[in-house]
Every structure is written in C-alpha cells, then in structure tokens.
Amino acid sequence: MSDTAAAHEAPTSTGIDHKKLIMWLFLASDCMFFGTLISTHLLYRKLFPAGFTDAEGHQRFIQDLFSIELTSFSTFILLMSSFLMALAVSAMHKGQIKSFRRNVLGVIIFGLIFLGCQVFEFTHFYHKGLTIQNSVLGSTFYVLTGTHGTHVAIGVLWLILLYFYSFTGKLGGHMGALDVEVAGLYWHFVDIVWIIIFTAVYLVEYLGPYGIWGSGLPAVVK
Amino acid sequence: MSHDTHHAPVACKTELAPERSDLGLYRPDRATGWTDWLTTVDHKKIGILYGAFAMLYFLIGGVEALAIRTQLARPDNDFVTARMYNQLFTMHGTTMIFLGVMPFSYAPLSGTFGANGQALRFTGVGTDFWIIGIQILGIASLAASFNFICTIINMRAKGMTMMRLPVFTWMTLVTAVLIILAFPAITVALIELMFDRSFGANFFNPSAGGQPVLWQHLFWIFGHPEVYILVLPAMGIVSEVLPTFTGKSLFGYPIIVFSGAVIGFLGFAVWSHHMFTTGLGPVPTAAFSLLTMAIAVPTGVKIFNWLGTIWGGRIRFTPPMVLALGFIWMFMCGGFSGVMHSSAPADSQQQDSYFVIAHFHYVLVGGVLLGLLSGLYFWFPKIFGRMPNAPLGYLGSALVILGFNLAFGPMHYLGLAGQPRRTHTYHAGNGWETWNLVATYGAYMLGIGIVIIFGNLAWTAFRGKKCGNDPWDGRTLEWSLPSPVPEYNFAQAPVIATRDAYFEHKHGSKKIGAESDGGEAGVHMPSQSWMPLLASTGFLFAGFGMPMMAMGVPHAGWVVIAGLAVLFLGIWLWALEGPGGYMLKTPAPSGAPAPAETAAH
Known part of the structure; x- marks a missing residue:
C-alpha cells in the first residue's frame, strides 16, 4: 500500500516529505506550548520561592520534597530511550525489521519505566502534602510535568501501535521508514523537553540559598 | 501492489467498483450526495463548507451585535438584562473572531463544534463549555495550519x-x-x-x-x-x-x-x-x-x-474593487487610532472606553471584513461559475461602508467623552444619547448591507447568470481553469515562468507550460474517508462530557472516555486505512492547461 502510494506521489517542492514537514511544524507549535507552561512555573517559583504549606500548616520547601536521585534515574532512562529510538530509525532505513522491533520494544519499556517513576513521584509528593489545590506550586508542578507525562504516554501508545503494525508486513520501504522517523522525531522532542524541565524545574532548585551551595534547609523543616 | 485496480487509468470514478480500504471496509464515494460532503477530501468543497459555515456564524454574531446596539440605543434601556448583555458581547466577540472571520480563510469544520459551546451558554457552566469550545477550535485551527503551510511550501x-x-x-x-x-x-x-x-x-x-x-x-x-x-x-x-x-x-x-x-x-x-x-x-x-x-x-x-x-x-470600479478601496481607507483610520494607543499615557485615558471599541472595529470590520467581502465577491464566479448581480453588489457595499462609519465613527467621540465599554446601560445626561442612537442606526444599516450581499451571493450560487472562466481578466493561475473548477484542478501540472502567470500568458510573451509526463496516466486523486468524521464526532462527545463532568452530571465521565476512545479509534483506523487513491483520466491530455476562450483578445 505504502509503496504504491509513494510511487504516485509527486516529489515535493522542498524535497522534504510532507509527513516529516508537518511533524516539524507540530513540534514548533509544541515548543510554544511547553514554553508557556514552563514560564508559568518559573514565574511562580520566583514569586513564591519558599515552596508551599502542607495540610498541617507547616511550611515545606521544594528541596525537601524532591528526590533528585530518582528523577535523575528516570531522566537517564528517557535519554537512553532516545538512543534506542535512533537505533530503531536507523534499522528501519536499512530495512532490518527485526532490529527495528527489538529497539522499539526497548523504547517502549524505557518509556513505561519513566512513566512508572512519574506515577511513583506524584503519589510520593501527594503523601508529603503537595496537592494541586493547596498551592500555586502544586498547580504548576503537576500540570507541567503531567502534560509532559501525557506526551510520553501518547508516544508509547504510538510506538506500541507501530510495533504491532510491523508484524502485518505493511511497514516497509521508504514510507515505512518515514513513519518510524516521524515517530522518532516526536520521541526525541519529548525527551529534549524533559531535559529542559529537569534542568529548570529540578536542578535549578539546588542552586538557590537552600541548595547545595547554600546554608541548607532551615531547621524547622528538617 | 495490492491496489492495482485503483491506479489503473479510468475515465470516471463512478465506473469503478466501490473501493475497499486496507481494513476491508468500503470507502465513501464522491458521487453520492450528502456522503460526499461529509467525507470529502477536495479542498474546494472544504472551502465552500468553510465559507457557508462562516457566513452562518457571521449572521449569528451580527444578530448578537444588533441586540447589543438595540440595548444601547437609548439611556437606561432594559431590552436585555445586564447578565444577558455580558453573555451577548462575550459571544459576539467569540462568534465573530473564531467562527465568522477565521473560517473565511481558515478553521475547517470547526464551526460544527463551536455551536455546542454556544447553544448551551445559559446553563450556568457556560464558561466551561466556552473553554472546551475554544480549545477544540484551537486544535482545528492548528491542524488546518499545518496543512496549509505544508501545502504552500511543499506542493x-x-x-x-x-x-x-x-x-x-x-x-x-x-x-x-x-x-x-x-x-x-x-x-x-x-x-x-x-x-x-x-x-x-x-x-x-x-x-x-x-x-x-x-x-x-x-x-x-x-x-x-x-x-x-x-x-x-x-x-x-x-x-x-x-x-x-x-x-x-x-x-x-x-x-x-x-x-x-x-x-x-x-x-x-x-x-x-x-x-x-x-x-x-x-x-x-x-x-x-x-x-x-x-x-x-x-x-x-x-x-x-x-x-x-x-x-x-x-x-x-467593480464591487470587489469598491470593497478593496474601502478596505484601504477604513483600515488606515483604524491604524491611525492604533498608533494613538501605542502611546502609553494616551492609552491609559482610552483604556476600556468606547474609543477602543471604535479602534478595533475599524481594524476588524473596516479592515478585515471589507477585505474578506471583497475576496468573497471576487472569487465567487470562480467557485460557482455564476456572476453575482452587480447593482445589488454596489448597493450592499455602499450600505456596508456607510453603515459601518455611522456605527463606529461616533464611538471615537463617545469613548473620549467617557462612555465605558462592557457596560449594559448608561444614564441620560452624559451627552451620549445622540451618538449612541446614531451608532445603532448605523449598525442596522450595516446589517442590511450584509444581508443584501449574502443574499445576493446565496441566490447567485444557485440561480445566478452563468459567466465565463475569466470574467475579471484575472492574473493568477486559478482564472485559467474552468468555473467551477473541476475536481482534479489542473489536467496537467502547469509550469510557471513568471509572477502573475496567467496575465502574462494572455497578454505577454511568457506562456504557461505543462509538465510533459502528466497527460496519459491521468491525475492521481485521493480517496475519501469516513474516519475524520468519526474522530471529530468522538471529539464532540468528549468536549461535551468534560464540562458536564465538572457539573456533576452522572456518568458524564463515561461520555468523555467513550468520546476520547472514538476519537483515537477514528485516527487509528484512518491511519490503517491507507491513502488509497485512484487515477482520473482528464479530458484534455495534451497541450497547455487549456486557457479560457475569453483570453483570446
């Protein structure tokens, strides 16, 4: 199916396939989307650097909440999933369907691990008292990271569909490689956005007066 | 090569057996009435759908505007309540911008969704429906924009x-x-x-x-x-x-x-x-x-x-030219008051007054609307092959331009005299009575002008006098095609040598060429599909369900889940269906893309 359609498709004016161009345009749009969410979070962090007040009325600090080890681990996993995605795209270009399946399965598993970490993190933070209702920090944090998690989940779903589709034998040739490459573009983008979120939302918190070079958290919190 | 039959040259789509997709389902056919309009992939038909829905919503937004102006015609009026007035001006703005003006060049089919946000605005959770409505319109606009950019730079x-x-x-x-x-x-x-x-x-x-x-x-x-x-x-x-x-x-x-x-x-x-x-x-x-x-x-x-x-x-001085000249003049007036706003001290005096209303209506009505009406009238003979009645065109244009100035010109004065915007009434004795009444008369005049223009166009679409392919002595490629344009557009892909290619082709030395490999095989046509309609129906239910879930309507959550499931199912099946397509043999297999006879002079 794909090959016959490709054979009749006129060459594009720019030489870039339509699907790939549309994915790039979508990613440009998505940049603005995440840009707005990240800006909202950072603006409120600047306004309320102290964190939030939990259900018992105690002042809590974000550094007290975060488990930087866990988030670093899930960030590493997502980074490695991007590496596997690149291998999957490369395999598809060479027509090595089995290698493609192996690598894409790896991406799916790594994506699921990342999502698992996020679910764990959300429940953990919730039990420590950060909710979407009790503070601006809770609102911006959950909506920003939750939106990113939704992007990862959609990506995982997409790759699962591609994985099973590859068994029908219809995923092949130039159009098949293009389909995989477009999914890959999306996946890499979601990964890059996470690197930015990890830096701007997590790592930067450790540079302030309560971070690693500061005097540490005030005693009342500990 | 499982689709050989669909790529074999055929004289006409109807001679083919109904086409099956990769899913084994029959695909809708362009020869079957309503089905065709619901599942079309022909950009010209989609354009007509945009236009028709835009005109409909434009009239709705216009009725809202007239209700506002009727309320403000005299001081201490009680034509509508304050609450109703708030809803009217909110929906006037939303309807005009998202459903009226944008689809004229944009936002395919989104009108059908926006209606639901609108019809239910009195339920008490109107805002929630408004949020979802705008959200869906936004997604539709994004999808259309990806498509437009890709088409323009890549095809x-x-x-x-x-x-x-x-x-x-x-x-x-x-x-x-x-x-x-x-x-x-x-x-x-x-x-x-x-x-x-x-x-x-x-x-x-x-x-x-x-x-x-x-x-x-x-x-x-x-x-x-x-x-x-x-x-x-x-x-x-x-x-x-x-x-x-x-x-x-x-x-x-x-x-x-x-x-x-x-x-x-x-x-x-x-x-x-x-x-x-x-x-x-x-x-x-x-x-x-x-x-x-x-x-x-x-x-x-x-x-x-x-x-x-x-x-x-x-x-x-044809009607579209009159409207275009009106555009330059009126848009310039809107631009001048815009430069006044750019100065922050002046702006702080004008903020939230009728001066601002006057400014942005000079931009959006005097500018955008006149431009769009001009384009609508200009390309109408190309879309339907029929020429709108010229005297009615002049009358409508004159009423629109005059009524518009009567309605919004006085608002400059009212604003500087202190009348605040977004206020459902005003007391007598502020010196605002006369110009408010004049503005209301102007608004009705503008409304009558619009009805004449739209009525003229609607009548022309079905009964108007037939015209040639190039009634305006056009400059760009579309005028070289028959009116209405056949489904395949160009029988052979044209080769362009200059700007204003068709004008040069008719009157100059640089002719429009034709790609040599087109003719015999015919033109590749895409197949139609039910799946976008299925996906958007799911979207509609999900959009409906979300505010109802917030209202606490029982089982509304399931409506959302079912709607999202249908949405994803539609997208997935659409992807699996494959592009399909067939070759359409065109009537003129050789030579230049058949310039119209009228071009012979």
Missing part, C-alpha cells in the same frame, strides 16, 4: 518559486505560521483556567497567590498575533484584487511580502500594549510602546504600495 507547481507566489498565498502562509506559534499560549491558558475551575487549582486564584494578570499576559500573547491572523489574509486578498482591477502588477511585490512577514514577526512582541494600565513598570511600557509604533512602519509600507498599484492604472 508548488514547477517554476512557482516562493517569490512568484500570489500575495494572498504568501499572507496565508504567514498567518498559518502565526497560528501554530500563537495558539499554544491560549491553549495553555485555557488548560490552566480549566484546572482552576474544575479541579481547584490556583493558577489565577488570588487567595492562594495566583496572579490574574498572568491570564491577561497569556491571553494577549495569543491575542495580539490573532489580530494579525485576522488581518493578514484580508491584506493578501486586497493585494490580489487591486492589481486585477487596475490592470497593473502589484507595486513592490517583494516589499509587500517582506512587510507581511515583518508584521507577523513583530506581532509577537507587542502584546503588553493591551495591558499598559496594569502597571508593567517604565521599561516594559516604553519597550512595548516603541515596538507597537514600529509595527506601523511595515503596515504603512503596504498602504503606500497599494496606492502605488492604483496610481496610473485603468481602474474598473
């Missing part, structure tokens, strides 16, 4: 370099870029608002530290580019209409294109001029003042280029 005819594109196409491209970069801001703002209202988040909740001014920023980061999203297509239309009816090529084509791009770029850097009175501080206020003044430069350059185009031309 040009041979020889159609970027600097030979018609200016209307160029401005559509800039508009689409603005949409994909500006809409995410409003999407995020609406998501945050939805979380505040439905899940108790604190983005804009002052009692928990949320900043309502953030909503204003996010809204205007989208909202100001939106102004250019609305006006750039109208500027493009005028740049096509003026050269046609002056018999001259557009003066300073590269400068016009570049100015359009600069306007689009600067459009992202001026949003805070809507917020001078919120207390931004001296540095941002000065910066946004300067940038706002700067945006008048490329706009002024365009005006001078249009004047240069008319200068020394043999002007034919």
Whole structure:
C-alpha cells in the first residue's frame, strides 16, 4: 500500500516529505506550548520561592520534597530511550525489521519505566502534602510535568501501535521508514523537553540559598 | 501492489467498483450526495463548507451585535438584562473572531463544534463549555495550519518559486505560521483556567497567590498575533484584487511580502500594549510602546504600495474593487487610532472606553471584513461559475461602508467623552444619547448591507447568470481553469515562468507550460474517508462530557472516555486505512492547461 502510494506521489517542492514537514511544524507549535507552561512555573517559583504549606500548616520547601536521585534515574532512562529510538530509525532505513522491533520494544519499556517513576513521584509528593489545590506550586508542578507525562504516554501508545503494525508486513520501504522517523522525531522532542524541565524545574532548585551551595534547609523543616 | 485496480487509468470514478480500504471496509464515494460532503477530501468543497459555515456564524454574531446596539440605543434601556448583555458581547466577540472571520480563510469544520459551546451558554457552566469550545477550535485551527503551510511550501507547481507566489498565498502562509506559534499560549491558558475551575487549582486564584494578570499576559500573547491572523489574509486578498482591477502588477511585490512577514514577526512582541494600565513598570511600557509604533512602519509600507498599484492604472470600479478601496481607507483610520494607543499615557485615558471599541472595529470590520467581502465577491464566479448581480453588489457595499462609519465613527467621540465599554446601560445626561442612537442606526444599516450581499451571493450560487472562466481578466493561475473548477484542478501540472502567470500568458510573451509526463496516466486523486468524521464526532462527545463532568452530571465521565476512545479509534483506523487513491483520466491530455476562450483578445 505504502509503496504504491509513494510511487504516485509527486516529489515535493522542498524535497522534504510532507509527513516529516508537518511533524516539524507540530513540534514548533509544541515548543510554544511547553514554553508557556514552563514560564508559568518559573514565574511562580520566583514569586513564591519558599515552596508551599502542607495540610498541617507547616511550611515545606521544594528541596525537601524532591528526590533528585530518582528523577535523575528516570531522566537517564528517557535519554537512553532516545538512543534506542535512533537505533530503531536507523534499522528501519536499512530495512532490518527485526532490529527495528527489538529497539522499539526497548523504547517502549524505557518509556513505561519513566512513566512508572512519574506515577511513583506524584503519589510520593501527594503523601508529603503537595496537592494541586493547596498551592500555586502544586498547580504548576503537576500540570507541567503531567502534560509532559501525557506526551510520553501518547508516544508509547504510538510506538506500541507501530510495533504491532510491523508484524502485518505493511511497514516497509521508504514510507515505512518515514513513519518510524516521524515517530522518532516526536520521541526525541519529548525527551529534549524533559531535559529542559529537569534542568529548570529540578536542578535549578539546588542552586538557590537552600541548595547545595547554600546554608541548607532551615531547621524547622528538617 | 495490492491496489492495482485503483491506479489503473479510468475515465470516471463512478465506473469503478466501490473501493475497499486496507481494513476491508468500503470507502465513501464522491458521487453520492450528502456522503460526499461529509467525507470529502477536495479542498474546494472544504472551502465552500468553510465559507457557508462562516457566513452562518457571521449572521449569528451580527444578530448578537444588533441586540447589543438595540440595548444601547437609548439611556437606561432594559431590552436585555445586564447578565444577558455580558453573555451577548462575550459571544459576539467569540462568534465573530473564531467562527465568522477565521473560517473565511481558515478553521475547517470547526464551526460544527463551536455551536455546542454556544447553544448551551445559559446553563450556568457556560464558561466551561466556552473553554472546551475554544480549545477544540484551537486544535482545528492548528491542524488546518499545518496543512496549509505544508501545502504552500511543499506542493508548488514547477517554476512557482516562493517569490512568484500570489500575495494572498504568501499572507496565508504567514498567518498559518502565526497560528501554530500563537495558539499554544491560549491553549495553555485555557488548560490552566480549566484546572482552576474544575479541579481547584490556583493558577489565577488570588487567595492562594495566583496572579490574574498572568491570564491577561497569556491571553494577549495569543491575542495580539490573532489580530494579525485576522488581518493578514484580508491584506493578501486586497493585494490580489487591486492589481486585477487596475490592470497593473502589484507595486513592490517583494516589499509587500517582506512587510507581511515583518508584521507577523513583530506581532509577537507587542502584546503588553493591551495591558499598559496594569502597571508593567517604565521599561516594559516604553519597550512595548516603541515596538507597537514600529509595527506601523511595515503596515504603512503596504498602504503606500497599494496606492502605488492604483496610481496610473485603468481602474474598473467593480464591487470587489469598491470593497478593496474601502478596505484601504477604513483600515488606515483604524491604524491611525492604533498608533494613538501605542502611546502609553494616551492609552491609559482610552483604556476600556468606547474609543477602543471604535479602534478595533475599524481594524476588524473596516479592515478585515471589507477585505474578506471583497475576496468573497471576487472569487465567487470562480467557485460557482455564476456572476453575482452587480447593482445589488454596489448597493450592499455602499450600505456596508456607510453603515459601518455611522456605527463606529461616533464611538471615537463617545469613548473620549467617557462612555465605558462592557457596560449594559448608561444614564441620560452624559451627552451620549445622540451618538449612541446614531451608532445603532448605523449598525442596522450595516446589517442590511450584509444581508443584501449574502443574499445576493446565496441566490447567485444557485440561480445566478452563468459567466465565463475569466470574467475579471484575472492574473493568477486559478482564472485559467474552468468555473467551477473541476475536481482534479489542473489536467496537467502547469509550469510557471513568471509572477502573475496567467496575465502574462494572455497578454505577454511568457506562456504557461505543462509538465510533459502528466497527460496519459491521468491525475492521481485521493480517496475519501469516513474516519475524520468519526474522530471529530468522538471529539464532540468528549468536549461535551468534560464540562458536564465538572457539573456533576452522572456518568458524564463515561461520555468523555467513550468520546476520547472514538476519537483515537477514528485516527487509528484512518491511519490503517491507507491513502488509497485512484487515477482520473482528464479530458484534455495534451497541450497547455487549456486557457479560457475569453483570453483570446
């Protein structure tokens, strides 16, 4: 199916396939989307650097909440999933369907691990008292990271569909490689956005007066 | 090669057996009435759907406007309640911008969704429906924009370099870029608002530290580019209409294109001029003042280029030309009051007064609407092959331009005399009575003009006098095709050698060529599909369910889940269905793309 359609498709004016161009345009749009969410979070962090007040009325600090080890681990996993995605795209270009399946399965598993970490993190933070209702920090944090998690989940779903589709034998040739490459573009983008979120939302918190070079958290919190 | 049959040259689609998709289901056929309109992939039919829905919503928005003006005709009026008045002006703005003006060049099929946000605005959770409605419209606009950009830069005819594109196409491209970069801001703002209202988040909740001014920023980061999203297509239309009816090529084509791009770029850097009175501080206020003044430069350059185009031309005062000239004049007035606003001290006096209403209606009605009406009238003979009645066209145009000035001209005075906007009534004795009454008469005159123009067009679409393929002595490629344009557009892909290719083909030395490999195999046509309709139906139910879930309607959550499931199912099946397609043999297999007989002179 794909090959016959490709054979009749006129060459594009720019030489870039339509699907790939549309994915790039979508990613440009998505940049603005995440840009707005990240800006909202950072603006409120600047306004309320102290964190939030939990259900018992105690002042809590974000550094007290975060488990930087866990988030670093899930960030590493997502980074490695991007590496596997690149291998999957490369395999598809060479027509090595089995290698493609192996690598894409790896991406799916790594994506699921990342999502698992996020679910764990959300429940953990919730039990420590950060909710979407009790503070601006809770609102911006959950909506920003939750939106990113939704992007990862959609990506995982997409790759699962591609994985099973590859068994029908219809995923092949130039159009098949293009389909995989477009999914890959999306996946890499979601990964890059996470690197930015990890830096701007997590790592930067450790540079302030309560971070690693500061005097540490005030005693009342500990 | 499982689809050989569909790629075999055939004389007519109806001679084929019904086409099966990869799923084994029959695909809808273009020869079957209503099914065809619901599942069409023909951009010309989609364009007619845009146009028809836009006109419908335009009339609804117009009725809302007339209700507002009737309420304000005399002091202490009680035609509508204050609450009703608030709903009226909110929905007037929303209907006109998202459902009236944007689909005229944009937003396919989104009108059908927006209706639901609108019909239910009195339920008490009107805002929640409004949020979802705008959200769906935004997604539809994004999808349309990806499609437009890709089509414009990737599917040009041979020889159609970027600097030979018609200016209307160029401005559509800039508009689409603005949409994909500006809409995410409003999407995020609406998501945050939805979380505040439905899940108790604190983005804009002052009692928990949320900043309502953030909503204003996010809204205007989208909202100001939106102004250019609305006006750039109208500027493009005028740049096509003026050269046609002056018999001259557009003066300073590269400068016009570049100015359009600069306007689009600067459009992202001026949003805070809507917020001078919120207390931004001296540095941002000065910066946004300067940038706002700067945006008048490329706009002024365009005006001078249009004047240069008319200068020394043999002007034919057809109805579209009258509307286009009206556009230049009225849009300029709106631009002048805009420059007044760019000065922060002056703006702080005009903020939230009728002066602002006057300003943006001169831009959006005097500018955008006149431009769009001009384009509608201009391309109407191409779409339907019938020529609208000219006397009615002149009468409608005159009433629209006169009524518009009567309605909105006095508002400059009313605003400077202190009448506040968004207020459902006013007391006698402020000196506002006379001009409010005049404005109401003007609004009705404008309404009658619109009804005459739309009525004329609607009648023409079915019963109008048939006209040739090139009634205006057109300049661009579409006029070389039969009217109405056949489903395959060009029998053979044209090869372009110059700007204004068809005008040169008729009157100059540079002829339109044809690609040599087209003829025998026919034109590749895409297959139609039910799946987009299925997906959008799912979207509709999900959109309906979400505010109802917030209202506490039992089982509404399941409606949302079912709607989203249908949405994803539709997209998935659509992907699995494959592109399909068939070859259509065209009637003229050789030679140039058959220029119209009228071109022989």
